[in-house]
Amino acid sequence: MVAAPYIGRVSLATIPAIDSRQARPVAAKLCAVTELMELIERCKAGDGMAFREVFRNHRADVARLVVRMTSRPSDLEDTVQEVFLQVYRSIKDFRGQSRFSTWLYRVTVNVVLMQRRAARSRPVLQEATDESFGSDSRDLPDDQVARSRRVAAFYRLLDRLSDKKRAVFVLHELEGMSPSEVAKVVNAPVLTVRTRLFYARRELLEMLREEPALAFVARELLSETSAEPLTESEPT
Amino acid sequence: MSTERRPDQAALDRVIFEAREQPTPELDWDRIEARLLREPGPEAGSNAARFVARLRVPAIALVAAAAVALVFTKQHPPAATHKAVARLASGPLKGDQLALGTRITAGAQNLVVDHPGRARWTLEPHSTAFVSSSGVFLTVRLESGALSATVVPSTKPETFAVESGGTRVAVHGTAFRVERTSDRVLVQVSEGTVAVEPAQTHSNPAFLLRRDSRGTFALDGRNGTVEGNASVVVGAANPQSHREIAARTSAQPAAAHKAQAPAQVASVAPAPAEPDPANAAIADAEPLPLQPSISDIESGVSSAVDLLTGCFRNKTSSPGNRVSASTGMALSVSGEGSVQSVTFSPPLEPAVEDCAVIGLRQLMFAKSAEGVTFTRMLELTR
Numbered sequence: 115m116v117a118a119p120y121i122g123r124v125s126l127a128t129i130p131a132i133d134s135r136q137a138r139p140v141a142a143k144l145c146a147v148t149e150l151m152e153l154i155e156r157c158k159a160g161d162g163m164a165f166r167e168v169f170r171n172h173r174a175d176v177a178r179l180v181v182r183m184t185s186r187p188s189d190l191e192d193t194v195q196e197v198f199l200q201v202y203r204s205i206k207d208f209r210g211q212s213r214f215s216t217w218l219y220r221v222t223v224n225v226v227l228m229q230r231r232a233a234r235s236r237p238v239l240q241e242a243t244d245e246s247f248g249s250d251s252r253d254l255p256d257d258q259v260a261r262s263r264r265v266a267a268f269y270r271l272l273d274r275l276s277d278k279k280r281a282v283f284v285l286h287e288l289e290g291m292s293p294s295e296v297a298k299v300v301n302a303p304v305l306t307v308r309t310r311l312f313y314a315r316r317e318l319l320e321m322l323r324e325e326p327a328l329a330f331v332a333r334e335l336l337s338e339t340s341a342e343p344l345t346e347s348e349p350t
Numbered sequence: 351m352s353t354e355r356r357p358d359q360a361a362l363d364r365v366i367f368e369a370r371e372q373p374t375p376e377l378d379w380d381r382i383e384a385r386l387l388r389e390p391g392p393e394a395g396s397n398a399a400r401f402v403a404r405l406r407v408p409a410i411a412l413v414a415a416a417a418v419a420l421v422f423t424k425q426h427p428p429a430a431t432h433k434a435v436a437r438l439a440s441g442p443l444k445g446d447q448l449a450l451g452t453r454i455t456a457g458a459q460n461l462v463v464d465h466p467g468r469a470r471w472t473l474e475p476h477s478t479a480f481v482s483s484s485g486v487f488l489t490v491r492l493e494s495g496a497l498s499a500t501v502v503p504s505t506k507p508e509t510f511a512v513e514s515g516g517t518r519v520a521v522h523g524t525a526f527r528v529e530r531t532s533d534r535v536l537v538q539v540s541e542g543t544v545a546v547e548p549a550q551t552h553s554n555p556a557f558l559l560r561r562d563s564r565g566t567f568a569l570d571g572r573n574g575t576v577e578g579n580a581s582v583v584v585g586a587a588n589p590q591s592h593r594e595i596a597a598r599t600s601a602q603p604a605a606a607h608k609a610q611a612p613a614q615v616a617s618v619a620p621a622p623a624e625p626d627p628a629n630a631a632i633a634d635a636e637p638l639p640l641q642p643s644i645s646d647i648e649s650g651v652s653s654a655v656d657l658l659t660g661c662f663r664n665k666t667s668s669p670g671n672r673v674s675a676s677t678g679m680a681l682s683v684s685g686e687g688s689v690q691s692v693t694f695s696p697p698l699e700p701a702v703e704d705c706a707v708i709g710l711r712q713l714m715f716a717k718s719a720e721g722v723t724f725t726r727m728l729e730l731t732r
Contacts, residue, residue, distance in 0.1 A: 194377065198386055202386075288366065323358060
């Protein structure tokens with residue numbers, strides 16, 4: 115008999131008696147998980163249609179993470195395609211010991227890092243990410259243009275972090291993953307992840323202050339934030 | 351109880367939030383899917399090997415595409431997504447066909463970008479730059495690393511410029527190199543003349559670097575140090591005082607006032623070293639260095655700064671008040687080691703300058719074949 119696989123927070127083997135008030139959402143989740151596991155099993159068997167379903171269900175998540183990891187929209191299509199090629203090749207190695215999304219993120223991070231390493235040894239053209247270029251920004255409201263410029267500047271800063279720090283920072287701060295989840299994705303101890311997060315944030319703060327090209331961004335943000343409350347109230 | 355956040359931390363949190371809220375760019379999913387699953391169909395799943403073979407086709411095509419190194423250019427940004435990455439093999443890149451803002455990163459070797467008839471610039475390994483404005487006036491923004499440029503002389507001034515940080519290096523038909531470090535911009539000129547100035551304001555102080563001169567500048571372009579044939583440029587709103595400091599034999603302090611500032615540019619070119627028959631034999635035996643060593647220069651500069659600080663403290667006429675001044679001091683040192691001229695831009699109070707001239711006349715640098723000219727930005731307070 116094959117042990118029930120662990121699928122995220124819901125294990126097929128440990129589902130308790132279902133409360134009638136929770137029956138519908140738990141059942142729906144269980145159904146979704148079961149469907150996903152079936153899809154994965156069919157993928158392992160080489161079912162192209164199943165793989166297409168996996169691709170369609172997860173492509174947006176992969177694309178979003180790739181954008182955040184690379185800050186190079188021009189690389190996006192190639193990288194997303196490479197991720198799913200890698201998924202197809204490796205899916206037989208997915209044993210269900212972690213959530214599928216965690217495994218998929220690990221594949222994505224590895225592909226991105228491999229591509230970045232390869233890119234360092236060859237010249238690359240990258241399209242403008244700064245909203246100050248091109249005519250599109252002129253048609254946007256001022257605040258939207260300003261926001262795009264800030265985000266573009268932020269990604270330029272992220273790009274200057276080391277690969278390891280950038281990966282954990284993106285997964286935690288932008289993807290909203292907990293340090294323990296990040297640790298599974300990057301295959302490192304939780305303490306190491308927390309350390310990388312600390313130093314990544316500190317480096318970003320230093321860059322924000324010291325990079326003259328971004329001085330206007332920092333000033334703009336500081337002037338805005340100075341008008342807002344800068345304290346986080348805690349219960350007394 | 352409250353935990354106060356520093357404003358820059360709040361700023362970082364704000365921009366993280368904004369980045370999180372950015373929508374994912376919409377891709378041509380159909381195209382990707384088609385490349386992944388060529389002619390997908392229910393029967394595809396029945397033959398895994400055939401499916402994998404199909405998957406390999408686009409991958410091989412991608413590798414082949416990289417090998418032939420096609421250069422994609424983007425004249426107009428499309429509304430949705432676009433594929434603008436190109437792997438470059440060799441040969442100059444056509445700079446005039448690059449879309450504005452196309453970021454270029456050199457690989458392990460130099461990458462040449464050519465603007466025919468106007469300029470050719472070479473991005474050094476692992477450096478990144480992009481063309482930020484084109485047309486008659488071409489501007490390249492250096493983000494990291496270094497680039498060298500050769501610019502075809504033009505009747506129009508400053509048709510080519512390199513910006514890095516807040517520093518703008520504008521060119522008057524020349525060959526030069528710009529390097530961006532973490533906190534400085536280094537400029538070396540091998541032909542012609544370049545002007546270095548703050549990128550945003552084009553304000554003074556600006557520096558003129560001529561052939562065989564070099565300088566290091568703060569990222570904001572507002573101050574720096576130059577060596578060789580260089581000078582501080584002064585606009586109408588920022589006059590200067592140029593004083594010839596005669597040899598020790600000449601002499602009255604008042605005579606120094608006769609040499610007043612030229613209208614626009616202070617020439618602080620080093621005087622050719624005077625041949626000295628008495629030293630000729632020594633020179634034959636032990637040739638002088640072309641210029642004094644860095645440590646010799648810094649030692650002399652330190653003395654000059656101390657001297658000027660003392661003069662400023664003693665000679666400024668505003669008793670009881672706190673007075674501060676900012677000026678660029680360009681010193682021209684002869685091969686003999688004596689100070690030939692000094693330029694203050696903007697000028698200081700005459701009494702302060704007189705005091706400095708008298709002191710500088712006593713100052714001796716190490717001997718060298720050509721002498722040296724350099725500039726220091728000074729903040730004086732009393």
